[in-house]
Amino acid sequence: MCARSYHHGNLRSALLIRAEETLRERGVQALSLRELARATGVSHGAPRRHFGDRQALLDALAEDGFARLGRDLDDAVREAEPDSIARFHALARAYVLFATRHAALLELMYAGKHREGAEPVYEAAERAFAVALGVISAAQEAGELVPGDPESLAKVALATLHGLAAMANSGILAGEELESVVPDAVERLLWGLRPR
Amino acid sequence: MCARSYHHGNLRSALLIRAEETLRERGVQALSLRELARATGVSHGAPRRHFGDRQALLDALAEDGFARLGRDLDDAVREAEPDSIARFHALARAYVLFATRHAALLELMYAGKHREGAEPVYEAAERAFAVALGVISAAQEAGELVPGDPESLAKVALATLHGLAAMANSGILAGEELESVVPDAVERLLWGLRPR
DNA sequence: CGAGGGATGTTGTCACTGACTACATTCGTT
DNA sequence: AACGAATGTAGTCAGTGACAACATCCCTCG
Known part of the structure; x- marks a missing residue:
């Protein structure tokens, strides 16, 4: 949200929002955890903490x-x-x-x-x-x-x-x-x- | 079908049959071109001739x-x-x-x-x-x-x-x-x- | 306080996949 | 028989999901 410290604050909902966006625009098969992480400005392993x-x-x-x-x-x-x-x-x-x-x-x-x-x-x-x-x-x-x-x-x-x-x-x-x-x-x- | 020459004969339908099987048993996301090729006993690039x-x-x-x-x-x-x-x-x-x-x-x-x-x-x-x-x-x-x-x-x-x-x-x-x-x-x- | 433990994020890695290319073999046609 | 089209093979590349080891941060409890 702000100056971005180590922890994001609420990665989970940020990911969900972003994910829904790509889902809407490019379909399910275009949804990739890694790209989602990239788009959210977070490392590729981060989403795993919230979605197994x-x-x-x-x-x-x-x-x-x-x-x-x-x-x-x-x-x-x-x-x-x-x-x-x-x-x-x-x-x-x-x-x-x-x-x-x-x-x-x-x-x-x-x-x-x-x-x-x-x-x-x-x-x-x-x-x-x-x-x-x-x-x-x-x-x-x-x-x-x-x-x-x-x-x-x-x-x-x-x-x-x-x-x-x-x-x-x-x-x-x-x-x-x-x-x-x-x-x-x-x-x-x-x-x-x-x-x- | 038999002694398997270079050409399969009717790879396309063989692939479709096999694909439908995995589809039924394990769902869409489990359908992979490479595994399909493997299961049909053909090289990983072969399906591409029939399905772009x-x-x-x-x-x-x-x-x-x-x-x-x-x-x-x-x-x-x-x-x-x-x-x-x-x-x-x-x-x-x-x-x-x-x-x-x-x-x-x-x-x-x-x-x-x-x-x-x-x-x-x-x-x-x-x-x-x-x-x-x-x-x-x-x-x-x-x-x-x-x-x-x-x-x-x-x-x-x-x-x-x-x-x-x-x-x-x-x-x-x-x-x-x-x-x-x-x-x-x-x-x-x-x-x-x-x-x- | 301040230490330590849990939550969260990072980095590195692995096997697998789809897409693409160059090449080999076969088939059908002439 | 020769040749071009169809079909299959082998090799490669970037992207992916899953996982593990490690770093950083937050929060509670002594």
Whole structure:
């Protein structure tokens, strides 16, 4: 931060910030611990103190990503009109916005977690999705949604959004298509979940 | 294949087969051109004749993956009862089966294609999805589905399936959940798309 | 205080990798 | 049979991740 003594102060977050930048600009495969160290003005061995290996760095990025996604979703719901439909649309918009703005990060976030040491990432994901869960539960209590396990309803809804975002990121779905397709998908989901 | 002369005969496909194996067993990051060459009993420079760089190998794997996915989807539809609902369910089952059986490959297939030289992959994807398109068009003609651009309907449907599979692969959705959630999602999709 | 122990950063090293080059062998065509 | 294109080999280079030994700093406890 300042005149740079032997110790950096908060290398860990500095590395994470820098890493997310390269991730966004040049993709995962361009993320190298050594270059990251270089860019942060620190020796090539320093990152190891904070991230045991490359995968640990990726996991930390993913965890952080879920935390930010959770905040985004939360903000969106908070700022939306207080009725279920508006909230769902806001949630969807926020998710897809995050997903397309941080495509490489999202890929990382969803990279297989059947791996030792991935528990924190997994838990971060659960926390992020808790927002959606809350919206669904509230809608159910208000009688605006069919009853049923909110967790599984939330997962289906998020899966749809995630699938759309993933297809857009991969180029299979054009970016402009998203803007019409997402609200459409939300409507259809809601229609299928409305009590009758 | 046999006494091994100077030329291999069909190194390219041998490499692809071997690569897919390691991909399945140890993930993308474990795929190395040199080890691949070693495992195929060929010099470390040989793969370069067939895949200009590592990414070209990954692209070829993805392309091949889409071809096989297309075949799987096609077979599923062909073997299903000739009514739309059964076909949709068969399609969904086949997609999710492929997606979970070849998780790492699927990740590769959907890795960002906004990249030079990714056109073949993109086109392979289109061909694979043509099956779903056909099923939807047929259902529309039979009056069992709302009219509308079949391409965009297909994309939403596939996105939902893909999202569910992706969440399962990442561990966010338990594998057993899929079996109940997928048919459920199909029903809901169909319900929202049925003419009324 | 001030010593010492833990946390953090540095330097050096190793095996491995992808990319590239020059060269060898084989195949297909004429 | 000859020759050019396709395919495989051998050698090399810079970059990388992992690791170990060492340096520096911070903080606590006597």
